[in-house]
Amino acid sequence: MELRQLAYFVAVAEEANFTRAAERVRISQSGVSAQIQQLERELGAALIDRSTRTAGLTAAGRAALEPARAALASAEAVRQAVGEVTGVIRGELTIGMIVGCTISPFFAALADFHQAHPGVAVTLREDNSDRLVDGIRAGSVDLALIGTADAAPAGLNTRTIVSERLVALVPPDHPLAHRRTVTLADLTAHPLICMPSGTGIRTVLDRACAAAGIRPAVTLQASAPDAIVDLAARGLGVAVLSESTAPGHRDRLTARLIDDVEAPALLALVWADAPNPALVKLVRQLRASFP
Known part of the structure; x- marks a missing residue:
């Protein structure tokens, strides 16, 4: 059993779709499917129900989901602990943004962050605002630039950067x-x-x-x-x-x-509290870009 197999399984479980999961983990759909099948063979049970259009979980898959998330979180905690000692931040961040985003300071802040922390792999994901907020709450998106009518989606940190009628x-x-x-x-x-x-x-x-x-x-x-x-x-x-x-x-x-x-219609940065040094650094970078 490999961490990447667990990551692919969690991605499919959260996206309920092999194509979207493949885009999220940045490998081919066939690669995701093959790795999950290998995991299923090792566990001796099907995790994904492939009989419907959506990739739902079997009973075994539902039982495996939280332990898989915990294993991935533990691996990330190891990386963070070593990074705190060495002073080098590593890891991955998934950044969401509304479709058609043209906010240049947002892109500039991401570029500055990448230059300062090259050990952090940054993935950009375009989607509509509601799905990006759902992704933050599910843990599949770390931070997003969204359009919203509400000053602060419930339970999330928000920084409004544009407010216009x-x-x-x-x-x-x-x-x-x-x-x-x-x-x-x-x-x-x-x-x-x-x-x-x-x-x-x-x-x-x-x-x-x-x-x-x-x-x-x-x-x-x-x-x-x-x-x-x-x-x-x-x-x-x-x-x-x-x-x-x-x-x-x-x-x-x-x-x-x-x-x-x-x-007004608002453009806002939204993120959840998480013990992730890379996210903390990125939020600090964005706060400086949008004072």
């Missing part, structure tokens, strides 16, 4: 472009282009509509802000974004603040 983006010849102010009722009289559910901007929009008793017609959605801008510029609907997530729109679109949606 929503704007409507339309071509110059659109009726809303000629209004000095735009209300939620004005906005939702038109087809909307927005981010998917599970993102901060969409959550702010959906909550505002629900509070006003309005059912918006979100006819198109995309995860990348520049895709939303491009769709709106082609006249396919009104884009709803926050100001800084609408790159390069000023030559093609007119931005109007949505006057009666006062709740």
